Amino acid sequence: MSKENDGYGLSAEKSAKEIKPPKLNYLPRKPKSYNPKIGLIGTGGISDYHLKNYKAFGLKVVAISNRTPSKAAALRDKYYPDAEVYEDYKKLLEREDIEVVDITPHPMDRLPILKEALRSKKHVLSQKPFVLDLKEGEELVKLAKENNVKIAVNQNGRWAPHFSYMREAIDAGIIGRPVSVDFSLQWDQTWITGNPAFENIHHMVLFDFAIHWFDITASFMKKYTPKNVYASVVKYDEQQYSPPALASCIINYEQSQVRMAFNAHTVLGEEDVTTIVGTKGTIRSRGPGLNDQPLIELYVEGGAVKIPLEGSWFENGFKGTMGELLCAIEEDREPLNSAEDNLNSLRLCFGALESANKNKIIVPGKVNKIS
Structure with missing residues (x-):
């Protein structure tokens, strides 16, 4: 092999200049004076x-x-x-x-x-x-x-610090139009073993758990119309509980794609990574779990930066949902987490469940309910 081809398939290592972190309002909001x-x-x-x-x-x-x-x-x-x-x-x-x-x-x-x-x-x-x-x-x-x-x-x-920051970055145009969104989660949910409230939910991963990720997808991709969804689940012999522990989903848009990969039986080495690649940059969050995502990595043409985040999902999340409703009442507008908006999230989720059940591609909105 000639010298010029020695690095075939490998990108040249780049050192990015550190830039200032964008100032984004990702923390939960409270009304100015309304406290009912x-x-x-x-x-x-x-x-x-x-x-x-x-x-x-x-x-x-x-x-x-x-x-x-x-x-x-x-x-x-x-x-x-x-x-x-x-x-x-x-x-x-x-x-x-x-x-x-x-x-x-x-x-x-x-x-x-x-x-x-x-x-x-x-x-x-x-x-x-x-x-x-x-x-x-x-x-x-x-x-x-x-x-x-x-x-x-x-x-x-939606108000988990990493998801909230990413949404605000997308809305501000910092990474351009989202081209790919990848959710990769490996976590230990064996605590449900023997609990019928969870053991009896066949789509414990795709429905009870991943409803959040379908909602986050709808929030990230709110300007775009999903074309179709394909999902699958797998149960394996060594599992401790009944519902399939493995699930995946692909949501296609006209010029972009969202991909989800879940393993709810990772008893060693848990990790949760979210990566969004846009036309102008990449944003990533990584941590050992959904409630522990300490920083955002941002890469744009001018350089890169690691941004420490404040709070956690189980703090910011519950403050954020009620806080946004109260702000919307005070400002006489629809809340970001309105029920009408949430129907878009459910269309994605219901389509994914039907896809996994029938092993076929589904158009979101064609499935109106689940049993």
Whole structure:
């Protein structure tokens, strides 16, 4: 081989000049003066993170409802000792002083509560996944508009520091038009073993977990229309739990592609990497887990920089979803995490589930519901 071909297939190593980090507003926002009374309906495990971060954010939760009052009382005593506890959520909705409700039960139980809250003219933050039927989601969006209130979805991943920074960088045009987005996750979810709430979800990875990544994709690619989606799942003999631990998904756009790779059974060497290559640069985040992404790597024509991030997913995320809803109410606009916008995320997710079930390419929006 001649000397000029010795490096065939290898890029020349480049040393990039360090540049100043772009100033982007990626942290959760609070309203300037609007701080309404909030009611929480449902006190499942995730509600602890809601209340912990609402308290840290200076928000006012005045009522908590659960069918088991002792569970609501325990959370009340832990975070908001002056809040009222209700066994019947309808009593909470009757309170005229409560303007915003956070509704956390599972989708089937949550649907009638969402309807009653909107008819009670309360602004609503709904737990995710928003609905299991897109038509029901569209009806809820319509109901909110008829009652002149706002409904948002607790897709808290949008305010995970790394995802929020990346979204703001895309919106600011820093890396140009996104050409490829790669999500590569290897994590240990063997803690679900023996828990029927998870073991009975066949698409535990693609649905219960990856709903965040479909939502992040919709957020990153909001200016573009997805053409089709192909997904697959694999279960292997050495798994400790029932649902397939391996999943992948490709979403094609006219001139770009989003690729997801998941291994939920990585008991050694966990890693979570997100890379976005744009027409003007590349942005990357890497860490041992979704809640530990310490910095952003940015590469553009003028140079490169590593940007330390503030906060974590389980802090910024829960502050961000409620904070954005409150800001939207104060500013009389639709929230970034509006229910109507979230339907785009569900179209991607539902299409991926159908694709994995039938081993075929699916056009997002052709599948309206899941069983």
